[in-house]
Amino acid sequence: MIDTSIKVSEYQARRKKVLSALKGSVGVVFAGDGAPPLRGEWFPNFDFKYLTGIGNEPGAAVIFDPTNPDPKRRIMLLLKPVNPEMDVWDGYRDLVTEKLRKETGFESIFRTNFLPRLLGEAAKRAKHMTCLHPLSTYTQPVSPDLEIFQQLSARIPGSTIADQSKLLTELRMVKTPAEIKHIRSAIKATAEGIDRVLRATKPGINERQLHNTLVSGFTDMGAKTVAFDPIVGSGVRSTILHYKENDQSTSDGDLMVLDCGAEINGYASDITRTIPINGKFSKRQKEVYEVVLKAQKASIAAVKPGATMTQVDAAARKVIKDAGYGDYFLHSIGHHMGLETHDPGDNSAKLKPGMVVTIEPGIYIYDEAIGIRIEDDILVTKDGRQNLSSSIPKTVKEIEDAMKKRAK
């Protein structure tokens, strides 16, 4: 039930940080609900996953009740009741026993039928509730905790609702050593997949074959799945930012963008390399490639504690603009990465040691069928940065040399 690749004590420490940040106020984090999509796995809200490691309990919730007189009930896990008739379809679920309490690190576990009572008692006592879920825009449903708190506040005179909806993002942005270890493993698996593609690529091969080669590298290295659907786009499709079909035949003389990441122990990686289908960049392709590489290096060098992603973005953008390609760099420089490929993060926030961000400038010239993106995963360190994906061939020479190893 719980992802044991991170120690229970680490999940407990994460929850304690939230409890103390609430300063006596009530909070609740929901896992989300619903059946798994027909062609996929059910995923919890990642803030819930971050706090519990639990990935297969739709409808679950964590209640923070800091003023509860019983210290064991200040953090509670609520799980949907066991339903033997549903278990036949969805898998057998645990009863609430000492074993489950030990496995999850929660001293108090209740069934979700008790949610209204437990939340109501907590709110009546504290008279103060705090939103932890991200606030929604007005076109979206009200966030689930705020919706309940509004109902509670209508029933509890003098109660107030506060906003700490950025707290979990702030906690998740700084990775622990255990999280960084998993990210490194995910990157290693991605490197294997890319290496296999470098060796398999040749004119005429279908993008789908290369997609499958890529994913086999991930799974052979222990990845359960991909962090996101890979982009394997050759020719003009290299200029399509969210190309997903990956089903066209490749052609001599074209470039191919490979944007991919394995997921290991729930943690993502996200790497892009752009390679020549025939193993050798043309003069023109090389010219544009060198601009993107220079821009990427400039942005990587700008990653350090205290800098913002906005400043990091500006470093690459300047290089690309100065080279005359300003209109062809359409997206932002990158994003935080962790449990999610696009982890929540604030581009105006100062970078801190332990954060992991992607740096991924690109130039996309549709008329020339030249799409080039280079993406690495960068750990912010005390002194600056470490490129976690630096072993993957990246310069023109490194890529061409790696492709020379192809079977003839």
Ligand code: GLY
């Ligand atoms: N593949 C999505 C990204 O690079 O952000």
Ligand code: MN
């Ligand atoms: Mn990517």
Ligand code: MN
């Ligand atoms: Mn990315």
